[in-house]
């Protein structure tokens with residue numbers, strides 16, 4: 001093992017920005033010697049990653065002779081591994097950076113069997129693609145699809161193992177059309193991803209004075225409306241199916257621009273005019289991971305429920321009361337018109353805990369007795385940063 005006792009752990013204090021830092025004693029470290037240390041560590045990291053990959057194969061064998069990658073994927077185990085990474089972290093790298101590295105390692109370990117096929121709202125360059133890669137790593141095989149409906153269809157048919165769809169934005173609220181898909185789809189929710197979303201105004205020429213129309217997803221236009229009012233009040237705003245689709249269209253004319261993530265601009269060869277231009281600097285979108293099966297508890301889970309209530313006094317109270325009495329936290333409740341019955345409502349409810357574990361399990365058993373229908377859409381690990 002490398003002896004780390006002499007490494008300066010004081011971060012950048014007293015050092016030069018980047019490059020070689022002076023050590024605690026003030027002497028400049030010898031570049032070749034430091035690089036030799038790094039080479040040694042890289043050798044060890046590489047050997048350990050290879051060893052880990054061999055153990056992951058053994059885990060595969062321990063699970064039995066399963067048919068496909070989807071049978072090896074264990075979101076609850078991945079969440080536990082990542083939470084331990086966060087718990088152990090003492091810097092200097094951030095939790096998010098370490099989580100990203102370990103996700104990639106697990107993604108590569110899993111792909112030894114065969115890569116997972118994951119559908120997302122395409123085309124290439126969307127925030128949905130970024131969310132997919134954040135959750136499944138770059139070894140997963142992404143399938144860009146034309147609409148959220150198509151993501152549901154491809155997962156339901158088995159053409160995709162999983163799907164990633166946007167469900168909520170911190171400044172714009174719930175994406176109702178995504179939630180409504182669960183009214184008719186049998187799919188389950190088996191994960192959630194949170195992504196910080198930075199919007200850029202991009203065009204072929206890169207000149208703001210050329211812009212007469214702006215393509216983007218309606219939600220992205222809404223996330224930037226103050227900026228647009230201030231800087232481009234006269235430009236026409238044209239909502240399209242996705243930000244990347246907006247970028248694809250904007251590459252065809254000098255007077256067009258797109259609002260999208262930087263990646264979409266790179267994919268379609270656009271220049272950044274301005275950005276980030278989202279009105280709120282904590283702009284975050286939450287995505288759901290869709291699958292066909294339920295997974296066991298990870299220790300820190302959330303559960304999404306779809307409840308149709310009978311048309312009788314106090315029906316909603318009788319659903320919420322057992323949750324409160326069992327001490328279950330409720331993160332969200334949304335009512336939607338139920339399909340097929342005029343003036344009947346379905347409630348999307350998100351609560352803390354896993355449906356197979358007490359106290360949620362007990363509360364659900366009580367609710368079941370009152371509600372017209374209680375469907376557990378899925379219990380899944382709370383998003384790791």
Ligand SMILES: O=C(O)C(=O)C[C@]1(C(=O)O)C=C[C@@H](O)C=C1
Nearest residue numbers: 056059073074077078106109110
């Ligand atoms: O622990 C398992 O079940 C594994 O298959 C190993 C592993 C990993 O690399 O840690 C890989 C894929 C699974 O999604 C979870 C974890």
